[in-house]
Amino acid sequence: MxxxxxxxxxxxxxxxxxxxxxxxxxxxxxxxxxPAQAAAPACEGTKVDTLDYATGYTYTYLYCSSTTGRNCAYTVPKSGSGTAQLMFVGLSRASDNTIVSDGGDYKYHAGPVYLDARGTCVQFNGQVRSVSANSDWGHCGNLNAVAR
CATH class of the missing domain: 1.20.5 (Single alpha-helices involved in coiled-coils or other helix-helix interfaces)
Structure with missing residues (x-):
């Protein structure tokens, strides 16, 4: 006991x-x-341009680093984050027609994609679902471009 x-x-x-x-x-x-939070895309440098889609539900951002000469772009939906949907981002360099892109069914963003574009023009585009937008060629070696 x-x-x-x-x-x-x-x-x-x-x-x-x-x-x-x-x-x-x-x-x-x-x-x-x-709930798990998605990490926000991280681009080095300064935001120099934004594609604001006609629907108002999506943005594609362009950044440029004056230190490295690299451009960076990504696409995010204003709403619908957390739901897998078709997203795309593309970034092109005029000097040699190099294109970098990222696309697929993503919940939060497509990209970021990076491209060295010192002394040349760039063009960027994006898409969420069936809505897309394209920039003109611009930011031609001007690392201090003003965001619009």
Whole structure:
């Protein structure tokens, strides 16, 4: 027969284990309840242009780094984030017709895509679902272009 001390210690340990398990379940429930956030695209440099689609539901952004000469572009929907849908972003360099692009069924954004364009013009475009927009050739070596 166990001593009263042994029973008491066993009861305390059992209550402690139950409390620890309950705390773990509460923590796990909190982690499950919080929705995962998509990382925002990160482009180095300054935003130099924006394609604002006629529907008003999508943006494609163009950035340029005066340090590296690299351009960066990505497309994001204003609404509908979190729902997989067709998205696309493209970036072209005039000097040699190089094109970089990214497209597919994405929840948050297409891209970013990067292209070195020192001393040449660029063109960028994007699409969400069936709505698309294209820029003219521009930002021709001007790393300090004003955003429109």
């Amino acid at each position: 166990p001593s009263r001390m042994g029973v008491l210690r066993h009861g305390v340990m059992r209550r402690g284990a139950v409390a620890l398990a309950a705390a773990g379940l509460a923590l796990a429930a909190t982690a499950v309840a919080a």
